[in-house]
Amino acid sequence: MYNSKIKGLGYFVPDNVVTNDDLSKLMDTNDAWIQERTGIKERRHVIKGEDTTTSMGVKAAKIAIERSGISKDDIDFIVFATLSPDYYFPGPGVLVQRDLGIKTVGALDVRNQCSGFVYAISVADQYIKTGMYKNILVIGSELHSHGLDMTTRGRAVSVIFGDGAGAAVLSRSESTDEGILSTHLHSEGQHAEELSLIAPGMGKRWVTDIIDDNDPNDESYFPYMNGQFVFKNAVVRFSEVIMEGLAENALKPADIDLLVPHQANLRISQFIQKKFGLKDEQVYNNIMSYGNTTAASIPIALTEAWESGKVKSGDLVVLAAFGSGFTWGSVIIRW
Numbered sequence: 001m002y003n004s005k006i007k008g009l010g011y012f013v014p015d016n017v018v019t020n021d022d023l024s025k026l027m028d029t030n031d032a033w034i035q036e037r038t039g040i041k042e043r044r045h046v047i048k049g050e051d052t053t054t055s056m057g058v059k060a061a062k063i064a065i066e067r068s069g070i071s072k073d074d075i076d077f078i079v080f081a082t083l084s085p086d087y088y089f090p091g092p093g094v095l096v097q098r099d100l101g102i103k104t105v106g107a108l109d110v111r112n113q114c115s116g117f118v119y120a121i122s123v124a125d126q127y128i129k130t131g132m133y134k135n136i137l138v139i140g141s142e143l144h145s146h147g148l149d150m151t152t153r154g155r156a157v158s159v160i161f162g163d164g165a166g167a168a169v170l171s172r173s174e175s176t177d178e179g180i181l182s183t184h185l186h187s188e189g190q191h192a193e194e195l196s197l198i199a200p201g202m203g204k205r206w207v208t209d210i211i212d213d214n215d216p217n218d219e220s221y222f223p224y225m226n227g228q229f230v231f232k233n234a235v236v237r238f239s240e241v242i243m244e245g246l247a248e249n250a251l252k253p254a255d256i257d258l259l260v261p262h263q264a265n266l267r268i269s270q271f272i273q274k275k276f277g278l279k280d281e282q283v284y285n286n287i288m289s290y291g292n293t294t295a296a297s298i299p300i301a302l303t304e305a306w307e308s309g310k311v312k313s314g315d316l317v318v319l320a321a322f323g324s325g326f327t328w329g330s331v332i333i334r335w
Contacts, residue, residue: 004128004136005179006333007070007171009303010063012056013044013164013290018145023159028152034159039266043162043291045145052086054095056165057141060299061100068169070135072100075169077133078107079124081116081140081295083197083324084147085109096139113195114262114323115185116140116295117166121319121331122183124170134172140295141165147197149222157223160265162291166299178314178334182248184241185329191233194226195324234264235271237328242276242320245330255316256282257335258305262321263287263297272320284310294323311335 019042020031034040046056057080065072080093093107112119117140124136144161148154173179199221238261246252253276261269266287273283284305293300298319305311315335322328 001176002129002131003173003176003179004125004170005173006168008064008066008068008169009167009299009306010060010067011164011166011296011300011303012059012063013300014046014051014056016045016047017042018045018162020159026150027155027158029155029159037267038160039285039287040160040291041288044164046143046163048146051143051163053082053084053141053143053165054086054092054099056143056163057092057096057139057167058099060141060165060167061096061137061139064167064169065137068135068171070169070171072102074135075102075137076105077124077127077136078102078105079110079120079136079138080107081110081112081120081138082142083111083113083116083294084143092141096137110295112295112323112327113325114264114292114294114297115321115325115327115329117298118183118262118319118321118329118331119185119327120295121168121170121180122185122329125180125183128170128172136170137167138170139165139167140297140299142294142296144294147222154222156227157225160292162293164290164293164296164300166296166303168299168302181332181334182245183329183331184244184248186237186241186327188326191229191326192324193224195224195230195326197221197223231265231268233326234268234322237322237326238268238272238320239275241328241330242272242318245318245332249332251316251332253277256318257315258310259283259318259320260298260302260305261285262323263290263301264292264323281310
């Protein structure tokens, strides 16, 4: 029985910093309002023409591969999680394979939004544990800024999201005492429209309708979020899936050395921290600096935590996410 272990981590965020004060020049909002509700102070936005979802993923992947101690030629599978692909199709997995010059390995795209990286890690973990692959590149990358309604109408959503990418290399390990101990995935599609972007989509309208319809009041091309409803569900599901993972491994909250939650809202993370009785040093948050980068948020945060020495050999690290779908999940790791 094989186990999978994270051997390399990397992240990339654009240089362009967008503060809350910057947004207040575009819409009716202010720094105090945004921080009170989300904890966000600033985020990064791509400058048009400089980066894409794929190029950010490639930059993060190069760092992760270098740190893993293996060559790109040793990568035998790619899993790319995003809600913001460069093209409607094909997905960014094959673009990464091309841009990194990796041999003709399989490339899988994961569309689970905020839970995307957790789902992608789970898929990679199972491929390695079954013996199918040895080294898998997992990427979470998002470019939100080009698709947000940067007006007062869209402020409830647009102030939250940022751009960026994170990557991890998962490799086969002979030891079952370290690496990914278990992963846990769930969904509840009855609430799909509570956090969604309805168009473009073949269920929305025909392509000819899109071409002919220039309705300036059509909001279906911008993300929608029922904020309070999402928050209430998130705090419940976060708690449940973390406890599920701990119970599966005969562990308890006090055993957690570091919890890295999806960076959806600082208030959600603080709620979970308080519920589990965790100290500040046991939870890593960086939403203050980057906003919500959906599938990229966990790998960015995990990489930063590792770089700053907050993740050490033997630590119990827990990843958890909740988002559109609804989907949610957790990953229990012995570092």
